[in-house]
Amino acid sequence: MHLSITRPSTSDEALALLCGARSELGTYIADRVVTEAHLVTAFAARKRRPEWVWAAVRDDRVVGRAAGYGGADNEQPWIVDLFELGAEPDRVEIMTALLRRAADDLHAGGLEQVELNLHPPADWRENPPPALTGLMTAAEAAGFELLVTRRGFRWTPAAGVPAVRDGRDGLRFEPVSGPGDPALADAYRRTFEGSLDAHTQRSLRTRDAAELAAEELADMVNYAGPSDGWRLAYDGDGALAGLVTGNSGARVVTGYVGVVPEQRGRGYARELLAWMTRWQAEHGADLVFGETDDANVPMGRAFEAVGFVQDSARIDLVSG
Template sequence: MSDLEIRSLRDGETDLFLSYPHEPVPGVGVESRRSYAELAEQRQYRPEWTWVALREGRVVARCAFWGVPDGTQPFSLDWLEPGYEPDRIEIAARMLRAALAELSGPDGGRPEYHLFLPPGWREDPVVARAANDRLEAAALAGYEPFIERFNYTWTQAGDPAPQRSDRLVFEQVDDAEATELCLAVIDGTLDGYTRRDVARHGAAEAARIMVADLAEFPSPREWWRVARTREGEAVGLIVPARNHARATVGYIAVLPEQRGKGYVDDLLAETTALLVEQGADLVGADTDLGNRPMAAAFARAGYRNTAIRVVLQ
């Protein structure tokens, strides 16, 4: 290992990162679905957030942390390729430890590792081997398992359009009511992030964090809606949104007293329709593997499970 040079990129070294000689494993990570150079031009990847391990001048492992263009800290690690050296796990772990020493926040919190994988990834030996190399290296660098999530895609061209509700009305919602709704839906939530925030900060602060995080989407705040019955009774909250890549189901929640009435289908249909009205022909979404009711709602609405996202923290 003493023959390794591990460092972040310097300005103008995109070609060094791209000199990594191995083809991506289909479906593993973001490597086969993203252009590093294009996102680097948009400041979603940056030289100081991008690391390589060099052996005799060759890039034998690489990683990149992703963030929003105007952010000061990366949001997540989503690009990690340990390579194929006999000691690849140790190389990748050492590279990650060096990067995290520079990129962890002032409170010591590190960017999460988001590993995108195809559905059924454990059954494919090539994919499973590539995934396990990454997970093992991340574990050696201090990462711990958090959650797995279904990633979904709906396309206007290929999937049936969910039918909008005729029993609910949707109105714009201010921050105060949105926070009240988020606080109410915490009761019985199956969302791993919300449960983590409740355990760390309490329910009221978790609701405030939820609204603040949703407000960071670059799409207009005016897209948010409260759902009500025709008699004016609150049913839930929807946040149609756009991230830096595509339209997305930012958030959907049904109040505890309204669950079991099929309202989640109405909320998802309205979210999809609003995004289509804003010009989306493709909508992404995700939910925890443990949130079977939401997963079933996506399937009923014509959303297809296109990936699994493994999250480590």
């Protein structure tokens, strides 16, 4: 192929390699991560780094790109989420080489599992974008396998601020002291039991639940923090019902909605999500984004009940 895989040495070099990339999938997240505004901010915050960037170069032309994203304090990225397949006749083979090199580099750096996140349109099964087909083929050829498919939802003020029940028919929401709050960590750990989340199920095969809860809550600050809006929720009898996390701002995310096993089946996921969405709306949100596994039908129904609309999907593939 007369191809070389380049890894930049500095953030400026990385920006030069990535700026001008196209997502090719046509969804909000896939398009956003290739914008110059996102890239400049992410590199400045160390959520993207030169060592998490790979570019395929042929005859002094960049013909394919991939990049990872993670927490500012993490040694390795959480995910590889930026891709440009390009227009070369052998673009699938080029992306295969890029993803194989990225996985090799990250595994060599100590990352046990390398994860790819693809963000196609909601109807990707019926109408797959050509780039998605190419990316999936390349990922599988590079040794990645499907972990889970997910649904992406959006809420905007046009849907109306959701009502939140109060009194004995509703939940009582209590703030937490931070991601290390022992009550929060214990509640989060308890929601793992019977979880429908594929990532949680996979992690618990080899990880201690309490250790996993602490680690994930610390990481959650990076995308759903700070924790001033995080809440533990209790029913009318004072029993723990679950927890919810999310951040404030104009464009925000639903971080985590979890109900403890003994309280499931009572509509509490909807109540938790409604409270957080109302809190975010009161703090200036004009777009709230949330996701759940396709298999998590109750959470999908909760999103719809609160006024969220599915507008995208996510396909997660893993190596290792």
